Amino acid sequence: MTDPTTLFSRSFGHGPRTVLALHCTIAHSGAWRGVATAMEDEITLRAPDMFSHGRSPDWDETDDFPDLMNRAIGHLLDRPADVVGHSFGALLALRLAVERPHLVRSLTLIEPVFFAIAMQDAPEDIAHERETMRPVNAALAAGDRALAARLFNRAWGDGATRWPALRQETRAAMTRGIHVLPASHAAIYDDRAGLLRPGRLPSLNMPVMLLRGGKSASIMTTVVAGLARRIPHSETRVVEGAGHMLPITHPKDTASHLRRQFARGAEPPRA
Template structure:
């Protein structure tokens, strides 16, 4: 593993693995680029991961609140697209990955969206499941409204964890502090995820995704996620959906071997340009 700072954008970029498939890996909210280490190892030399830390996450600097957070993190990720690359994103990172594929399709060889949190799709396609999610997330929104970011981070982490995940008090203090540090990204991208502020769901945008696309979800995830996955399969021209049994929302971290096995099969017929 090597690491470097991208000077033009001041974000930290981690490089994992030695394989021929150059892959851009985009982590979820309140995580960091190091979470891809297990998947990189499980790929057994099949891929080299380029993994930037989002602003306010990992070893990247804090977002200063200026401009649009989604624009900033997308531009930082796009700066790491060198030639044609496979792009994998998890949770909010999957929404960044989708935007890259729609805005730079010539540079995205294949697209992997893991547990994408594009709630605007569920709002349109599965309003009952969307409403259930809104009820479940209300305590988090209340914490944000009260200015209690530490509580919001704790509740957010609990909501997207499974029964086998470490409880908040059992997490290292540094891990908890990093989650609190990055939690402001959640309200910063609310209109992107809920209202499609970036216009990604427009038909003329979606048809640009001519690359093979794999969408992954865990069998134990929140019920809203399968509805989002089904909506993306319906809308994207070359997408298919697979489920990792026993996994929850954090499946690329908790189930790296299963994730790697699915990626190897998915990538097998997709050639790497010489």
């Protein structure tokens, strides 16, 4: 079994406000560097690497991956923090807020891939998304992780950097982590954690911000709108011109929205 306490994390910035930031699939904690640099005097951002990503050890494929990550994230917090998640990291952040709200001072979900929302609200979006992911899943089923990572990066990486132009180390890192994708399907599509059970999302009483890119896939509009209907007093914001990878491609815009979000929440503890 993978030891949840072995999750690697790093810190950015030296500000008074503690932020926990959770990256997307086949990225790593360094994805938050741009946001943290823009806010380095305001926040101290702690960012873990998911297992099989960055400097964290490999997931041994025996534990349920989302459950393992949920336990590991819990070990990182001993007091309330502002929690920010991107893509699959946003789904992990949402679960943390539902199950351990005493640890979440505010919650920011950036492009959350909680497709169980679309399963209920707009099945046609799911059909389109599954068609987009069909080549990725076929490559994984064939055991070709490098091809799967390449196709996944093409589908969700906003096309900013094509695969041949990426450094060999970056391609290898993406290939290393791609096998967690099918292991996350039950959480993403089927809501195995039961976050959509009656009363759970409406119970969230911390400030919640839903942030998406104006150029992202239509399913993200569906998911964000569905979460907004289910979470009272949440705020939805859009970064125009951005796609799915907006924390990386638009870090200053992301930082600006985070400042507004943090202003809605409780003040951080003073030293």
